[in-house]
Amino acid sequence: QVQLVESGGGSVQAGGSLRLSCAASGGAVRRYVMGWFRQAPGKDRDFVGTIRWTGYSTYLPYSVEGRFTISGDNAKNMVYLQMNSLEPEDTAVYYCAAASFGRSGYTQPSSYDYWGQGTQVTVSS
Numbered sequence: 448q449v450q451l452v453e454s455g456g457g458s459v460q461a462g463g464s465l466r467l468s469c470a471a472s473g474g475a476v477r478r479y480v481m482g483w484f485r486q487a488p489g490k491d492r493d494f495v496g497t498i499r500w501t502g503y504s505t506y507l508p509y510s511v512e513g514r515f516t517i518s519g520d521n522a523k524n525m526v527y528l529q530m531n532s533l534e535p536e537d538t539a540v541y542y543c544a545a546a547s548f549g550r551s552g553y554t555q556p557s558s559y560d561y562w563g564q565g566t567q568v569t570v571s572s
Contacts, residue, residue, distance in 0.1 A: 448473050448474075448561075449471055449472070449473045449474035449479070449545050449560070449561040450471070450472045450473050450561070451469055451470070451471055451543045451544070451545060451561055451562060451563035452469070452470045452472075452563055452564070453467060453468065453469050453541065453542065453543050453563040453564065453565060453566040454467070454468050454470070454566060455467040455468045455566060456540075456541060456566030456567045456568045457567075457568070457569070458569040458570075458571065459533055459568075459569075459570055459571070460570070460571050460572075461533060461534055461535055461570055461571065461572050462532060462533065463533050463570070464529070464530060464531045464532075464533065465530050465533065465568060466527060466528070466529050466530070467483070467527065467528040467529075467530070467541055467543075467566060467568075468525060468526075468527055469481070469483075469525065469526040469527070469528075469543030469563060470524065470525055471524045471525070471526070471545065472524070474545070474561075475521070475524060476500070476519060476521065476524050476525070476526055476545070477500040477521050478548075479545040479546055479547060479548070479560075479561075480497055480498075480499050480545070480546045480547075480548065480550070480553050481497065481498050481499075481517075481519065481526045481543065481544070481545055481546075482494070482495075482496065482497045482498075482543070482544045482545075482546060482553055482558075482559060483495040483496050483497075483517060483526075483528045483541060483542070483543060483544075484541070484542045484544060484556060485537075485539035485540065485541045485542065485568075486539055486540050486542070486565075487538060487539040487540075490539075492542070492556045493510075493539075494508060494554040494555070494556075495507065495508070495511055495515065495528065495541070496508070496511065496515065496517045496528070497517070497553050497554075498517045498518070498519050498526060500519070500521065505517045505518075506553075508554075511530075511537075514530065514531050514532045514533075515528060515529065515530050515531070516528075516529045517529075526543060528541065528543075530568070533568075533570045534570060535570045535571065535572045536570075537568060537570050538568060538569050538570050539567075539568060540565040540566065540567050540568075541565060541566050541567075541568050542562055542563055542565045543562070543563040544556070544559035544560075544561060544562045544563070545559060545560060545561040546558050546559040546560055547560055
């Protein structure tokens with residue numbers, strides 16, 4: 448059983464930056480595909496990106512590519528989401544998630560086995 452705890456959320460003005468952290472316990476992050484999602488009030492949970500330790504590859508959708516980056520630290524069992532040039536549309540609860548290997552895809556919440564409790568990010572104009 449993997450436990451995930453996000454931190455680093457907060458309130459910033461448009462154009463600002465935040466770095467979210469995801470601390471994992473009960474399992475090594477390198478054994479999973481780690482994902483970030485976000486959910487705004489009344490909306491679906493949206494894919495923000497993934498990181499895989501095989502080849503240390505990351506994937507982020509066009510909506511955040513160039514502004515957000517994902518990184519990780521195997522030794523600390525941590526995953527990070529660096530968010531720059533934040534926009535009011537980025538306001539949401541951000542979640543860290545872990546998925547087993549071998550899934551057909553990793554952009555849908557249903558692919559993930561473990562979730563953190565989320566951390567609120569609020570961007571004001």
